[in-house]
Amino acid sequence: MKILGTAKFKEGTLPVKYLGVPLITTKLKATDCVPLIDRITKRVKNWTNRSLSYAGRSQLIQSILFSMQVHWSSLFILPKKVIKEIESILRAFLWSGSDPKTHSAKIAWDSVCAPKNEGGLGFKSLDIWNKAAIAKHIWYLFSGGEVSMWCQWVKSYLLKGNSFWKVRIPTDPSWVWRKLLSLRNWMSPLLTHKVGCGESIFLWYDNWHPLGPLWNKFGDRIMYDSCLNSETKVNQIIEGHSWKWPIPNSWEI
Structure with a gap:
């Protein structure tokens, strides 16, 4: 309380906003994402009084509306309900423009999000984009x-x-x-890992070998037979340009 009195700050409660996103200590809920949905909805409403072609609406979705969620998607795994609601707004704007209730979707949204060389419009799937971000x-x-x-x-x-x-x-x-x-x-x-000195690559778990992660391929048996523990790095089994297994010929990979 002395600090608050000296600094003239007011004591607040979570969640609060920082750089436009909520600071939370628990799971992100759909209610936490209401400001994001409201921003997208407000931007769409500002455009609905204009005469826009399908091509114009498509360009606005890709260049402006989609970018409005990028910051959020880079910080949180968005709830599925939020992703569906955002995609619903984009879908309605694309097909119906000024009056989203007059027409239904002409093509499934998954097809719209397909690459152009596969017949789609090249929109990014919000779910896949969120995971990638x-x-x-x-x-x-x-x-x-x-x-x-x-x-x-x-x-x-x-x-x-x-x-x-x-x-x-x-x-x-x-x-x-x-x-x-x-x-x-x-x-x-x-x-995938490109092996240099190998001192930071886990021998069993990292994807450095053509067979993929060795533990996924051989299981615990390979560690038991080689007498190498789970924390072994690649540099520990290489000497010059040759393998250096503790027990020669125990495994040939």
Whole structure:
């Protein structure tokens, strides 16, 4: 209270907004995303009194309306209800323009989001885009991330030297961390490692070998037979340009 009195601040409660998005301590709810939906709806209403062709509305969706959710999608896994509501607004604006209730959709939205060379309009699927935008945080963990305070904090306090692919989900994880861990099976085949010195690549769990992650291929047996633990790095089994297995010929990969 002394600090509040000295600094002339008012004590607030969460959630509050920071850079346009809510600061929350729990799971993101659909009600937290109302400001985002309201912004998109308001922008659409500003255009509905104009005579726009399908091509004009399509361009506005891709260049303006879609970009309005990019910041949110880069920070949160949006609730499915919110994604459906945003796509409903975009769909209604595309097909009906000034009077969204007069016409139904001419083509399924999934078909509209298909690439142009497949007959669609090239719109991005909000669900896939959201996953891809969040997945960049996982990519930062493997691409260095020395300049990211978040990456350094995750490595020091959450991973603690363990592989991201096999670290256990804590009993009381934050909602964001739990969501990132839930994307591991989806992301693992998409991240490949080019071996240099190999000192930062996990031998069993990272996707560096042509067969993919070796643990996924062979299971715990390969670790038992090779006498190498789960924290072994690639540089520990390479000497010059040759393999250096502790037990020669135990495995040929």
